[in-house]
Amino acid sequence: MSEIVVLGAGMAGYGAAHKLKSAGVDLSLYEKKNHIGGHCASYVFDDQWVFDDGPHISFSKIEHVKKIFAENIDHDYFEFEANVDNYWKGKWIKHPAQVNLKELPAALNTQIMMEMIAAHQEKDPVINNYQDWLYASYGKTFSENFPMKYTRKFHTTDAINLSTDWLGPRLYKPQLSEVIYGMLSQKTEDVHYIKAFRYPNKGGFVSLMNGIHDVADIQFEHDVVSINLQKKELTFQNNKKVDYKYCFSSLPLKKIISLIEDAPQEIREAADKLAYTQCVLVNIGVNRSNLSPAHWRYVYDEDFYTTRISFPSMFGPGNTPPGAGSIQVEIYFSDKYKPLDRKPEDFIPIVKDELIHMGILNPLDKILIEKAWVSPFAQIIYDHDRKENVELLHAFLKENDIFFGGRFADWSYCWSDESFLRGEEAAEEILSKLAVTI
Ligand SMILES: Cc1cc2nc3c(=O)[nH]c(=O)nc-3n(C[C@H](O)[C@H](O)[C@H](O)COP(=O)(O)OP(=O)(O)OC[C@H]3O[C@@H](n4cnc5c(N)ncnc54)[C@H](O)[C@@H]3O)c2cc1C
Numbered sequence: 001m002s003e004i005v006v007l008g009a010g011m012a013g014y015g016a017a018h019k020l021k022s023a024g025v026d027l028s029l030y031e032k033k034n035h036i037g038g039h040c041a042s043y044v045f046d047d048q049w050v051f052d053d054g055p056h057i058s059f060s061k062i063e064h065v066k067k068i069f070a071e072n073i074d075h076d077y078f079e080f081e082a083n084v085d086n087y088w089k090g091k092w093i094k095h096p097a098q099v100n101l102k103e104l105p106a107a108l109n110t111q112i113m114m115e116m117i118a119a120h121q122e123k124d125p126v127i128n129n130y131q132d133w134l135y136a137s138y139g140k141t142f143s144e145n146f147p148m149k150y151t152r153k154f155h156t157t158d159a160i161n162l163s164t165d166w167l168g169p170r171l172y173k174p175q176l177s178e179v180i181y182g183m184l185s186q187k188t189e190d191v192h193y194i195k196a197f198r199y200p201n202k203g204g205f206v207s208l209m210n211g212i213h214d215v216a217d218i219q220f221e222h223d224v225v226s227i228n229l230q231k232k233e234l235t236f237q238n239n240k241k242v243d244y245k246y247c248f249s250s251l252p253l254k255k256i257i258s259l260i261e262d263a264p265q266e267i268r269e270a271a272d273k274l275a276y277t278q279c280v281l282v283n284i285g286v287n288r289s290n291l292s293p294a295h296w297r298y299v300y301d302e303d304f305y306t307t308r309i310s311f312p313s314m315f316g317p318g319n320t321p322p323g324a325g326s327i328q329v330e331i332y333f334s335d336k337y338k339p340l341d342r343k344p345e346d347f348i349p350i351v352k353d354e355l356i357h358m359g360i361l362n363p364l365d366k367i368l369i370e371k372a373w374v375s376p377f378a379q380i381i382y383d384h385d386r387k388e389n390v391e392l393l394h395a396f397l398k399e400n401d402i403f404f405g406g407r408f409a410d411w412s413y414c415w416s417d418e419s420f421l422r423g424e425e426a427a428e429e430i431l432s433k434l435a436v437t438i
Contacts, residue, residue: 004430005030005234005242006216007224008250010038011416012406014212015423016248016430018068021215023431028242029216030234032223036212038250039375039407040416042204049369050319051283054378055296055310055328056205057082057197060417069198069208069417077198078316084192085294087358088146089301095294096172097146098138099182099191108141109183115139116179129384130167131159137173147171149300153307155381156277156338166382166413169193197295202318208416224251227260229400246401246430250423252276252377252408253393267396270389274411275336279378280344282329282351284361285369289313289325291360299358305331305347306354324368327355334381344372377408386411403430 006016009031020027035041041053058077060066070077084095094100101109116139119125125136130151134143143159151159172191174182182188200207212218223237227247234242249256257263257271296310306329312319313326320326329351333340348370355361380386390411397404405422407414414422 003243003245004028004434005244005247006250007031007234007248008038008406009033009036009212009216009218009220010250010406011040011209011419012250012409012414012423012426013038013248014209014215015065015420016250016403016405016427017212017216017423018420019424019427020430023427025431025434027216029218030222030224030236030242031218031220032237034220036209036218037206039377040206040209042206043371044204045369045371048321049283049285049326050204050316051281051312051326051328051371052205053375054279054281054330055308055312055315056416057199057315058205058208058416059194059197060415062417062421065417065420068211068420072210073200073203073207076201078201079196079198080295080314081190081195082192082197082296083294085297086146087297087299087301087304092297094188095192095298098142098172099174099178100188101179101183102186104183108145112139112142112145113179113183115141116176120176127164129160130162130164130382133164133167134159137171146300149302150298150307152302153299154277154332155379156332156334157275157336157381157383161337161383163382163384163387165387166380168413197315199315200318201316204316204319205416209420224259227256227402229260229262229402232401246403246433248403248405248423248426248430249397250404250406250409250419253390253404253411255377256397256402256404256409257393263396267393270392273385273389274393275334275381275383275385276377276408277332277334277379277381278340279375280331280333280340280347281373281375282331282344282347283312283369283371284327284329284348284352284355284367285320286325286327286361287323287366287368289320289323291325291327299354304354304357305350306358307331309355309360321368327360329355330378332378336381336383340374344374348372380407380411380413403427 405426406419
C-alpha cells in the first residue's frame with residue numbers, strides 16, 4: 001500500500017494522481033462510487049442517451065490541461081460557439097440581457113436607462129454585498145428584474161446575502177452605448193466571456209478524464225467514513241483501514257471535516273456554516289432534435305422551478321439516438337436557505353409543463369426517456385459566512401498534513417480544468433514534502 005493517498009476520482013483527484021504518477025510516485029486512489037468523474041460524471045441510459053451530472057462543456061484556456069483532455073478522447077470532439085438566451089415574462093432575450101433589452105416595454109427600458117446612467121455617474125459607490133454591486137453596475141430596476149431574481153433561483157438566497165468575490169468575468173459590465181444600442185437594435189454583438197466550447201463526440205463529458213485509469217489503479221466503492229489525524233489512518237465503510245503519510249482530498253470541505261475524529265468544536269462549527277446548493281436535474285429525451293436555437297437558456301421567472309435549461313443533444317452527437325433531442329433542467333435548493341422538500345422524480349411533470357408553457361416542448365412530442373436525480377453538492381454559496389470559515393478550515397487541514405484541491409475541497413467556483421489544476425498543485429506540495437523527507 002502506498003504512503004500517498006488520493007481521495008476522490010473526480011477532476012481534482014485525477015489532477016493529483018496525474019502529477020504524482022508523472023513524478024514516479026506511487027499512490028492509492030479511493031473513490032466511494034463505482035465509477036469515475038465525480039461531478040464530471042456522465043450517465044448512459046438504454047445505451048444511447050447520455051446525460052452529464054449537470055450541463056458540462058469544456059472551455060479551458062489552461063493549455064496543458066486542454067491537451068490532456070483532448071488526448072484522452074483522441075481529439076474526437078465537437079467544437080462550437082454557444083448561443084445563449086434568457087426567458088423573461090414570456091419573452092426570449094439574447095444573453096446577456098443588459099445589452100439586449102429591445103423586447104422590454106419602452107417605459108421599463110426608460111427607467112432602466114435613467115438608473116444605469118445615474119449608476120455610471122456615481123463615484124466610488126460603497127459595495128458591501130452582491131446587491132450593492134448590482135445596483136452600482138446596472139441600477140435598481142434592471143437588477144431587480146434580472147440578476148436578483150436569478151440569484152434567488154440559482155444561489156437560493158437574496159443578493160444582499162452574497163459577497164462579490166465569486167464574480168470574475170461572469171457578469172458583463174457594458175458601456176452605456178452598448179445598453180442603448182441593445183434597446184434599439186435586434187442584432188447585437190456576441191459578448192459572452194467564453195467563445196469556444198468543446199464536448200466529446202462520444203461517451204459524454206467524463207471521457208475527457210479517461211486517462212485517470214492510466215495514472216491510478218482506482219479502488220472503487222471505498223467510502224471514507226472516518227479519519228484519525230493522530231494515527232494518520234483512514235477508515236472506509238467496508239471497515240478497511242489504511243495508513244497514509246500524506247493524504248490529498250477532493251472531498252467537499254464540509255464533508256471531510258465531519259469525518260475527522262476529534263475535530264475541535266470551533267472547526268466543526270465553522271464547517272456547519274458553509275452553505276452550498278443541491279441541484280435537481282430533470283433529464284428528458286424527445287423524438288425530435290430541433291428543440292432550441294440556444295445551447296442553454298436561463299429562466300428568470302420565479303413562478304417556474306426551472307432555472308437553467310440546456311440541450312445535451314446540441315453539445316455532442318453522441319448524446320442521443322439519431323434524430324432525437326435531449327433537455328436537461330436544473331432546479332436549485334440548499335439546506336441553509338431553501339431545503340429540498342420532495343423527491344427528484346416529482347419534478348418531472350412540473351418541468352414538462354413548464355417546458356410546454358415556454359414553447360420548448362410541444363404537447364404532441366413523444367417523450368422517449370425521462371430521468372431525474374439530485375446532485376448533492378452543486379454550487380458553493382458565497383454568503384458572508386464563507387470566506388473566514390473556509391480560511392480557518394483550510395488552515396486546520398494544512399496543519400494536519402491533509403492536502404486538498406478542487407471545487408468542493410477549495411469551496412470555490414472551480415471549473416473542471418481548474419479542479420484538475422488544483423489537484424496538480426496540491427500534488428506538487430506533497431512532492432516537495434517528499435523531497436525533504438526522502
Ligand atoms: C451544475 C454544474 C455545471 C458545471 N458545468 C461545468 C462546465 O460546463 N464546464 C466545466 O469545466 N466545469 C463545470 N462545472 C464544474 C465541475 O463540475 C467541477 O469543477 C469538477 O467536477 C470538480 O471536481 P472535483 O474533483 O473537485 O470534485 P468532485 O467532482 O466532487 O469529486 C470528488 C470525488 O470524491 C468522491 N467522494 C466524496 N466523498 C467521498 C468519500 N467519503 N470517500 C471517497 N470518495 C468520496 C466523490 O464521489 C467524487 O468522485 C460544473 C459544476 C456544476 C455543479
